[in-house]
Amino acid sequence: MKLARDRINDGHCANEAEEIGAIKQMGGGSCGEHRRLSAAELRQMHRALPAFQVKESNEDHHYVVLGDWRDRTVGDHAVVIDPWQMIKKVHTYGERINTTEPVRLFTMPPGPPEPNDALSA
Numbered sequence: 001m002k003l004a005r006d007r008i009n010d011g012h013c014a015n016e017a018e019e020i021g022a023i024k025q026m027g028g029g030s031c032g033e034h035r036r037l038s039a040a041e042l043r044q045m046h047r048a049l050p051a052f053q054v055k056e057s058n059e060d061h062h063y064v065v066l067g068d069w070r071d072r073t074v075g076d077h078a079v080v081i082d083p084w085q086m087i088k089k090v091h092t093y094g095e096r097i098n099t100t101e102p103v104r105l106f107t108m109p110p111g112p113p114e115p116n117d118a119l120s121a
Contacts, residue, residue: 017116034083035062043114050109054102065102069093
């Protein structure tokens with residue numbers, strides 16, 4: 001984790017593709033790095049719902065939410081994708097253990113796949 005974070009946070013990565021490459025090269029990292037990898041995978045799929053990269057507001061934990069939990073039609077049915085080890089990987093927003101509102105870090109609007117050869121590699 002430290003190797004991946006040092007490489008990313010010290011400015012060695014010029015863009016998202018390089019950041020994803022560094023995470024893959026270092027073999028992953030912690031929840032923040034796994035969140036970035038999950039979001040990169042979602043970007044390469046058709047999305048009928050927006051995807052949000054988030055962190056818990058009261059602890060240092062990151063994950064992805066597919067669907068806007070604040071939207072009345074989606075609400076607790078939004079899908080939480082939590083790639084961190086030893087945690088249930090996919091569950092609904094209503095099933096999450098931490099009930100505080102997550103902090104949105106990045107938003108990907110719904111739409112077609114966003115092919116990116118650098119991210120695919």
